[in-house]
Amino acid sequence: MATSFPVEPRVIVRSPRTFIERLRGGDQIALLTTLVCAVTIIVVVALIVVELWMNSQPAIKAFGWHFLTSSTWDPNAEKFGALPFIYGTCLTSALALLIAIPLGIAAAIFLAEMAPPQLSNLLTFLIELLAAVPSVIYGLLGIFVLVPLIRDCLVPVLVKFFGYLPIFQGDFYGVSFLSASLVLSVMVAPFIISVSREVLLAVPVEQREAALAVGATKWEATWQIVLPNASTGIIGSVFLALARALGETMAVTMVIGNTPKITASLFSPGYSIAAVIANEFAEASGRLYVSSLIFLGLVLFGLTIVINAVARILVLTTTQRSA
Amino acid sequence: MKIIQIAVAVAAAALPAAAQVQLTGAGATFPAPIYQKWFSEYASKGVQINYQPIGSGGGIRGINEGTVDFGASDMPLDAQQLKNFKDKHGYDLLMLPTVVGAAVPVYNLPRVTAALRFTGDALAGIYLGKITMWNAPELKAANPGVNLPAQKIVVVHRSEGSGTTFCFTDYLSKVNAGWAAVGKNTSVNWPVGIGAKGNDGVAGMIRQQKGAIGYVELIYAVNNHLPYGLVRNKAGQFVKADIASVGAAAASVTELPPDLGISITDAPGKDAYPISTYTWLLVPSKIEDAQKRQAIKGFLKWAITSGQSEVGALDYVPLPKAVVAAEEKQIARIQ
Numbered sequence: 001m002a003t004s005f006p007v008e009p010r011v012i013v014r015s016p017r018t019f020i021e022r023l024r025g026g027d028q029i030a031l032l033t034t035l036v037c038a039v040t041i042i043v044v045v046a047l048i049v050v051e052l053w054m055n056s057q058p059a060i061k062a063f064g065w066h067f068l069t070s071s072t073w074d075p076n077a078e079k080f081g082a083l084p085f086i087y088g089t090c091l092t093s094a095l096a097l098l099i100a101i102p103l104g105i106a107a108a109i110f111l112a113e114m115a116p117p118q119l120s121n122l123l124t125f126l127i128e129l130l131a132a133v134p135s136v137i138y139g140l141l142g143i144f145v146l147v148p149l150i151r152d153c154l155v156p157v158l159v160k161f162f163g164y165l166p167i168f169q170g171d172f173y174g175v176s177f178l179s180a181s182l183v184l185s186v187m188v189a190p191f192i193i194s195v196s197r198e199v200l201l202a203v204p205v206e207q208r209e210a211a212l213a214v215g216a217t218k219w220e221a222t223w224q225i226v227l228p229n230a231s232t233g234i235i236g237s238v239f240l241a242l243a244r245a246l247g248e249t250m251a252v253t254m255v256i257g258n259t260p261k262i263t264a265s266l267f268s269p270g271y272s273i274a275a276v277i278a279n280e281f282a283e284a285s286g287r288l289y290v291s292s293l294i295f296l297g298l299v300l301f302g303l304t305i306v307i308n309a310v311a312r313i314l315v316l317t318t319t320q321r322s323a
Numbered sequence: 324m325k326i327i328q329i330a331v332a333v334a335a336a337a338l339p340a341a342a343q344v345q346l347t348g349a350g351a352t353f354p355a356p357i358y359q360k361w362f363s364e365y366a367s368k369g370v371q372i373n374y375q376p377i378g379s380g381g382g383i384r385g386i387n388e389g390t391v392d393f394g395a396s397d398m399p400l401d402a403q404q405l406k407n408f409k410d411k412h413g414y415d416l417l418m419l420p421t422v423v424g425a426a427v428p429v430y431n432l433p434r435v436t437a438a439l440r441f442t443g444d445a446l447a448g449i450y451l452g453k454i455t456m457w458n459a460p461e462l463k464a465a466n467p468g469v470n471l472p473a474q475k476i477v478v479v480h481r482s483e484g485s486g487t488t489f490c491f492t493d494y495l496s497k498v499n500a501g502w503a504a505v506g507k508n509t510s511v512n513w514p515v516g517i518g519a520k521g522n523d524g525v526a527g528m529i530r531q532q533k534g535a536i537g538y539v540e541l542i543y544a545v546n547n548h549l550p551y552g553l554v555r556n557k558a559g560q561f562v563k564a565d566i567a568s569v570g571a572a573a574a575s576v577t578e579l580p581p582d583l584g585i586s587i588t589d590a591p592g593k594d595a596y597p598i599s600t601y602t603w604l605l606v607p608s609k610i611e612d613a614q615k616r617q618a619i620k621g622f623l624k625w626a627i628t629s630g631q632s633e634v635g636a637l638d639y640v641p642l643p644k645a646v647v648a649a650e651e652k653q654i655a656r657i658q
Contacts, residue, residue, distance in 0.1 A: 075484075076506035143527060173477055173532055175517055258482030258518025269517045275482075279520065282378030283484020283509040285404075290384075 049301065056295035058287055067295060073260045073276075075284070080292035082299050084260035088270040089303065091177055092252065093245040095266070096184035101238060103185070104192025108234075111193070112200035113222045124197060131190035139254030142183040147174040147255060150182065155267070170265040175257035178266040183251050188241035195240060199233030200226060235315050239308060246304050249274040273300040344618040349375040350382020350395030353486045353540060354422055354602045357637050358395070361622075361630050368625075370618045379486055379509060386416065386605045392615060394605035395421075397486020398493075398509060399584030414609035417653050418583050419623060420601040422631075423640035425541040425569045426491045427551035427598070431529045432457065434472060439552040440465045440561045443498030443589070443597065446554070449476055449536060451501055452515035457534060465555070472534075479528045479537035482518030484509035490600035491538050494588035498597075538598075541569065542638040556597040557589050566640050568596035574643040583649060599640075609658050616657060623654050 059067065063080060070081025107127075111120045151174050158168045172178075203226045211221035227234075249272075257269020258279065273296050284290045348358075355376035362372040377385075379396040386394030387408060399418055400408075408416040428441055445461045448454035454461055458471040481488045489509045495502040505511050519528040522543040529535040541564045544551050553561040562568045575592025576585055589597045606623065610616040627650050631641040642650075 072512070074512035075510055076508045076512065143531075148531065171475070173517055175519075175528070253482065253520055254524070258520070259513070259516065271518075279483035279518070280510055281380075283380040283486075285380040285383050285509070290380075 049298075052294055052298040052301060056291050056298050058291040059295040062288060063292075063295075067292070068299065071260070071262060075280075075286075075289050078286065078288050080288070080295075082273070082296055084262050085271050085273040085276050085296060086299065086303065087262045088177070088180075088256065088260075088272040089246060089274070089300065090307075091270070092180045092184055092256065092272060093242060093307075095177070095181035096188055096245045097238065097242060099181065099185035100189040100192055100241060104189045104237070104241070105196055105234060107189070107193045108196035108200055109222060109227070111197045113218075113226065120197075124194065127190045127193050130186075131194065135187065135248060135251040136254075138183055138187050139251040142179060142251060142255040143175075146183060147179050150174070150179055154178075166264045167266045170263070170267050172267040173257070173269065175255050175269050176267050177256065177270045180252050180256040180270070180272070181266070183255050184245050184248060187248065187251060188244050191241045191244060192234075192237045195237035196230070196234045199230040199237070202233070203229045231319070239311065242307065242311070243304065246300070246307065247274055249278045253279060273297075273303070343369045343371050344614050346370060346372045346392045346615060346618060346622075347375075348372060348382075348393040348395060348604075349377050349385045349391045350605070351379045351397045351486055351602055352376040353397050353424055354395065354639070357422055357634055357639050360633060360637065361626055364630075364633075365622055365625065368621070370622060372622065378484060379489075380484060382605065386607065387411070392610075393607075393619065395603065396605055397600070397602050398489040399582075399586065399601075399603060400605070401584075402582075405582060412607065412609075414607060415656075417606050417608055417656065418603045419606060419627070419650050419653060420583055420585065420603055420642060420646055421626060422634050423569055423573045423587070423599060423601055423642065424486075424490070425564045425572075425596055425599040425640075426487045426494075426538045427541050427544050427564045428536060428538050428554065429526065429529055429544060429549050429551045430536040431533055432472065432474070433533065435469060437466075437469050438550060438563065439469065440555065441552050442555045443494065447495045447499030447502040450478060450480070450495065450514070450516065451499075451505070452478070453501070465561075474534040477532050477535040478513075478516030479519055479525050479532075479535050480513055480516045481510070481525060482520050486600070486602065487522070487538065487540050490588065490598060493586060493600070494598045497586075497589040541565075545638050554597050556593075556595050557591050558593045558595070560593060562594060562596045564596045564598070566635060566638070568594055569599045569640045570643070571595045572597065572599035573601070573640065573646070577645060579646065579649050583646070583653060585646070601642075601646075606657060608656050620654055620657055624651065627651070 059080065063070070067080065067082050068086070069083055071083040072079045072081045073084065111124055115123065151172060155172045162168045207225050207229060208221050211225040212218070216224070252272050253275035256272060256275060258271055258275060259269040260271045260276070261268065277293050277296055281290070281293050284293055355374070358374050362374055365372065379398055382394035382396050383400065383404070385391040400416070405416055428446065430439065442461070442465050445454060445465060448461055455476055457474045457476055462471055486509065488511070489507060492502070492505070492507040492511050496505070496507045505514065517528065519525045519537070522539045525537040525539050526543070526547060526549060529537050539549065551564065553563050555561050571592045572587050572590040572595035575590045575595045576587045579585060585601055587599050587601065590599065604623070606619060610619060627642060627647050634641050
């Protein structure tokens with residue numbers, strides 16, 4: 001080995017390897033294999049879109065763009081509109097992230113920077129367990145534990161101090177936008193914590209040492225050096241959480257109240273796209289009804305893409321400005 | 324080695340079983356427990372029936388597309404749906420009632436111990452959002468002597484499509500002109516209320532929320548010891564749902580339509596419980612495979628005769644004799 005080592009570079013420089021040689025070397029095989037895998041994923045996504053598009057044709061023909069702006073959902077009159085479901089999906093996801101992002105990032109900073117390593121490992125293990133809990137369990141906990149807690153402890157406080165805000169007005173029946181958002185935030189927080197912690201740990205120790213060496217406190221080093229370095233990864237974790245929140249079905253349907261209405265109050269029951277599909281697809285009879293539910297699936301697909309794109313553009317512009 | 328020998332022996336023993344007739348069905352969830360019981364018993368006669376309770380809509384789609392041998396539905400198909408089937412396949416789709424069930428109103432009023440009495444108009448008024456308080460005059464009039472609290476009514480309905488919802492809305496649209504605008508279906512455009520998933524979701528919501536009202540299947544209410552209200556029938560009597568009163572509702576509808584898509588809500592009998600319904604098996608009138616045809620016909624005949632003696636144990640109500648006789652004629656049409 002040692003004798004052949006200086007000879008090899010000369011061979012490569014003299015004649016570039018042919019395709020067969022490269023194939024033999026494994027580069028091309030690796031390229032082909034990974035390419036096929038990557039294309040497979042894209043093909044699957046494309047097939048989903050095509051299938052959704054084709055099966056939602058009757059609804060698209062019947063309602064067109066009006067489907068997105070109408071808020072009637074009447075299976076008997078065969079009139080379908082997606083607006084209350086879009087509203088519910090966006091509202092609960094946004095609220096869930098609003099709660100989960102500060103919570104998740106702060107927890108990740110504690111685990112990565114502040115906690116003693118053994119405690120950090122134990123807590124991380126527990127948090128990752130949370131991510132593996134089936135959503136129906138979250139739903140049940142939501143109904144039987146969280147909803148009574150919200151009703152008896154949180155809502156009276158909110159009404160007392162913020163009752164003048166339209167979002168905290170009206171009667172509270174337990175199942176509501178607020179309950180759904182809180183359950184969702186508990187569900188997506190582990191994603192943010194777990195990924196953000198890994199990213200924070202991956203920031204080189206030298207960065208921290210350099211900051212400390214020029215007189216920064218531990219917190220300043222974390223806040224001004226480590227966190228900006230890890231920001232891309234943390235934003236990635238938020239996207240992951242957002243995707244989960246948008247598509248979550250079971251836990252949401254159990255606590256959201258399943259009422260297709262658009263109201264400003266977080267106390268009132270609502271509905272989400274994933275929940276209505278899961279609830280009504282099995283019993284839907286009639287071509288237009290089924291097709292409208294599939295159209296809703298397409299809308300959710302589009303919504304996910306749009307929200308992700310907007311979020312990415314937002315991130316891109318803000319990072320450029322700060323740089 | 325021994326394991327392989329055992330495996331071979333097991334496989335050899337299983338081979339005759341594989342030669343049995345296999346049938347696939349899908350659809351309604353409400354009668355699924357009794358269907359599973361029937362199918363497991365009927366397996367001893369050499370017919371393996373695999374039933375998937377995926378919902379009535381799924382059952383109707385399945386039989387329409389020919390992906391299952393029979394479907395099951397909690398709501399009768401209308402004339403247009405039956406005609407569409409005939410136009411597509413060239414033969415009829417037969418609707419065969421199997422058992423009778425009911426929906427009952429449940430509520431949470433901790434201080435009220437007596438079973439409340441509801442008129443059809445009161446139930447419709449509550450679900451239309453016109454009656455909003457428990458001490459409304461319509462409820463007081465039907466419940467003399469009951470101290471109804473001045474509490475807001477929280478309306479709960481099923482969130483997913485369900486045969487129970489069909490039965491309930493079918494009843495409301497028969498008794499109340501205002502509800503007729505909302506209509507009957509497995510899920511409707513509810514004017515008010517909160518959607519809860521499944522009978523258990525509705526029951527859970529009502530248990531938690533004071534002043535709540537909802538509806539669940541009779542079987543569910545009985546098995547879970549939920550108190551439920553009485554409903555006034557067409558004859559003007561307030562009737563509590565049980566096997567006798569639901570049976571009376573089925574028996575009192577003597578005029579059977581030829582397709583057996585019988586609605587027994589708001590039935591005329593004096594003891595009839597008004598929110599009752601049949602559930603149906605959907606079988607095509609032409610089955611190419613002779614073995615399958617014989618198996619289905621045999622099973623159907625068994626289910627509506629000998630099988631009926633077992634439905635009571637699971638709190639379903641058996642078919643009236645007139646319906647059984649009409650069904651036997653329909654079963655004979657399967658070619």
